[in-house]
Amino acid sequence: EVVLTQFPGTMSLSPGERASLSCRASQTVMFSYLAWYQQKLGQAPRLLISGASTRATDIPDRFSGSGSGTDFTLTISRLEPEDFAVYYCQQYGSSPITFGQGTRLEI
Amino acid sequence: EVQLVESGGGLVQPGGSLRLSCAASGFTFVSYAMGWVRQAPGKGLEWVSTITGSGGNTFYADSVKGRFTISRDNSKDTVSLQISSLRAEDTAIYFCAKDFLRGRCSFFDNWGQGILVTVSS
Numbered sequence: 001e002v003v004l005t006q007f008p009g010t011m012s013l014s015p016g017e018r019a020s021l022s023c024r025a026s027q028t029v030m031f032s033y034l035a036w037y038q039q040k041l042g043q044a045p046r047l048l049i050s051g052a053s054t055r056a057t058d059i060p061d062r063f064s065g066s067g068s069g070t071d072f073t074l075t076i077s078r079l080e081p082e083d084f085a086v087y088y089c090q091q092y093g094s095s096p097i098t099f100g101q102g103t104r105l106e107i
Numbered sequence: 108e109v110q111l112v113e114s115g116g117g118l119v120q121p122g123g124s125l126r127l128s129c130a131a132s133g134f135t136f137v138s139y140a141m142g143w144v145r146q147a148p149g150k151g152l153e154w155v156s157t158i159t160g161s162g163g164n165t166f167y168a169d170s171v172k173g174r175f176t177i178s179r180d181n182s183k184d185t186v187s188l189q190i191s192s193l194r195a196e197d198t199a200i201y202f203c204a205k206d207f208l209r210g211r212c213s214f215f216d217n218w219g220q221g222i223l224v225t226v227s228s
Binding site: 033035037039043044045046047050056088090092095096097098099100101102 | 144151152153154157166168169202207212213214215216217218219220221
């Protein structure tokens with residue numbers, strides 16, 4: 001199975017700063033079938049990005065995704081207070097679908 | 108508006124069984140695969156199972172294969188997960204999620220709020 005490793009495990013930043021979260025796959029993610037989710041404490045995950053770079057409905061344009069092959073990045077251009085949460089990547093190019101272990105973005 | 112509402116969770120003894128259900132609304136249910144994803148306390152997300160829109164194909168994580176069974180009733184817009192031979196490590200919040208596609212596993216564009224399953228004696 002494709003193992004996804006996210007780094008850093010925890011990122012400490014301030015509102016207004018830029019965040020770059022990484023997701024590295026143990027093998028090529030087919031067709032760049034990689035998604036990103038945001039999860040706030042006590043809530044369900046929310047889809048942010050699919051296909052490595054396509055923003056989901058109603059996702060602000062400060063969120064962007066990039067990458068291909070084995071290396072992918074979620075960038076938040078200017079952090080808002082509501083962006084502090086845990087972020088997960090997920091690949092769906094190979095079976096079984098797998099998630100990364102998450103990156104916690106904290107103030 | 109898409110809504111997914113889980114039910115059926117609770118406390119169960121090791122070796123026991125439980126049936127989780129998810130009632131869907133706000134979209135054409137038969138047109139999308141549906142899945143279950145779980146999250147152990149303080150841990151990350153783990154995909155559990157997916158069923159295609161027609162119900163003709165099912166997929167399972169190795170950790171639950173042979174113990175969990177996913178099914179759907181397209182006449183009632185519900186998806187269920189029968190969980191059996193439960194172990195302590197199955198303790199988690201179980202999320203019902205709508206897949207983006209109909210015929211295969213992909214990503215999940217809508218999620219329920221989750222239901223807690225606790226396996227303990």
